[in-house]
Amino acid sequence: MPNTPPATAPMIPPPASGHAVGVSNDEFRAAMARLAAGVVLVTAFEPPLDADGPGGEDVGMTATAFLSVSLDPPLVLVSLRTGSRMDDLLDEQPHWAVSVLSESQRHIAGRFAMKGRISDRLLFEDIPYVRGKATGALLVGGALATLECRTEQRVEAGDHTLVIGRVLTADVPSADGGPLTYFRGRYRQLG
Numbered sequence: 001m002p003n004t005p006p007a008t009a010p011m012i013p014p015p016a017s018g019h020a021v022g023v024s025n026d027e028f029r030a031a032m033a034r035l036a037a038g039v040v041l042v043t044a045f046e047p048p049l050d051a052d053g054p055g056g057e058d059v060g061m062t063a064t065a066f067l068s069v070s071l072d073p074p075l076v077l078v079s080l081r082t083g084s085r086m087d088d089l090l091d092e093q094p095h096w097a098v099s100v101l102s103e104s105q106r107h108i109a110g111r112f113a114m115k116g117r118i119s120d121r122l123l124f125e126d127i128p129y130v131r132g133k134a135t136g137a138l139l140v141g142g143a144l145a146t147l148e149c150r151t152e153q154r155v156e157a158g159d160h161t162l163v164i165g166r167v168l169t170a171d172v173p174s175a176d177g178g179p180l181t182y183f184r185g186r187y188r189q190l191g
Contacts, residue, residue, distance in 0.1 A: 033183070033184045033185055034183075034184065035183075036181050036182070036183040036188075037064035037065070037066075037181065037182050037183075038064070038066065038100060038101075038179050038180070038181060038182075039062060039063075039064055039101045039109045039179075039180040039181065039182050039187065040062075040063050040064075040066045040078075040098045040099060040100050040101060041060055041061070041062060041063075041098070041099045041101060041108060041109070041112055041140055041143075042060065042061045042062075042063050042066075042078055042080075042086060042096060042097070042098055043058060043059065043060045043061075043096065043097045043098075043099070043137040043138045043139070043140075044058075044059050044086065044089050044090060044093070044095065044096040044097070044135075044137050045057075045058055045059070045093075045095070045135070045136045045137055045138075046058070046059050046089050046093075047093065057119075057120060057121060058120055058121065058124055058137070058138050059085060059086060059089055059120050060112045060120055060123065060124065060138070061080070061084070061085070061086040061112055061113075062108075062109045062110075062112040062113035063078050063079070063080075064182045065078065065079035065160075066078045066079075066098065069164060073166055074166065074167035074170070075152065075164055075165065075166055075167065076098070076147065076149060076164070076165050076167060077162055077163065077164050077165075078098070078162075078163050078165070079157075079160045079161070079162055079163075080160060080161050080163060081159065081160055081161075082156065082159055082160055082161050087161050087163075090151055090154075090163055091154065091161075094150050094151040095134070095135035095136065095137060095148070095149070095150055095151075096135060096137055096148075096149050096151070096163075096165065097132050097135050097137035097138065097139055097146065097147065097148045097149065098146065098147045098149065099138075099139055099140035099143035099145075099146050100143055100144045100145040100146070100147075100179065101140070101143060101144070101179070101180040102142060102143065102144050102174065102176070102177040102178065102179065102180060103177050103178045103179065103180050103189040103190075104142070104177055105140070105142060105143070105180055106180055106187045108127060108140065109180060109182075109187055110187070111123050124138065127140060127141070128140070128141030128142065129141055132146070132148040132169065133148075133169070134148040134168040134169050135148040135149070135150070135168065139171075139173075141173075142173075142174050142176075143173060143174060144172070144174055144177070144179060145170065145171065145172050145173075146169075146170070146171050146173060147167050147169065147170050147171075148167070148168045148169040149165030149166060149167055149168060150165060150166050150168055151163055151164070151165050152164050152165060152166050178190045
């Protein structure tokens with residue numbers, strides 16, 4: 001038998017919506033909901049607009065698209081919806097922090113994931129935290145791990161921005177409890 005190359009699927013250009021033929025938003029969401037993810041709180045300090053005006057504000061956002069990129073140098077990546085408050089803030093200033101949430105911190109994740117939420121200042125009001133020494137961003141008390149980062153690169157990817165940050169500090173303040181995870185549209189615990 002002669003050697004014949006394997007048949008390859010024909011290249012079908014995506015339609016104007018950006019989706020491959022036959023993949024809807026709902027189908028894509030349903031498939032990706034089967035991927036369990038850790039839950040983090042991304043924080044940054046928004047400096048005052050005017051030096052003579054009121055002080056700056058702390059900003060927070062729940063994220064499940066967060067991962068380690070490199071050990072040397074230590075790099076992490078967070079995916080932000082393009083045009084979100086956090087995306088706009090990290091486009092202006094490079095320092096931010098991440099608190100890896102524990103299973104007992106579901107309320108924090110839910111609070112900072114709400115649409116149409118109240119001021120971030122009020123959301124932080126009853127949450128224990130310390131201010132990071134390297135970035136000035138808030139680090140949540142009781143988190144399994146905390147990292148302070150400086151943006152190294154921003155990559156536009158569809159309707160999100162991938163922010164790659166160099167880790168400036170990494171601490172493990174709490175060894176108690178397991179991680180908070182997100183699976184099939186809900187916060188969950190391992191085990």
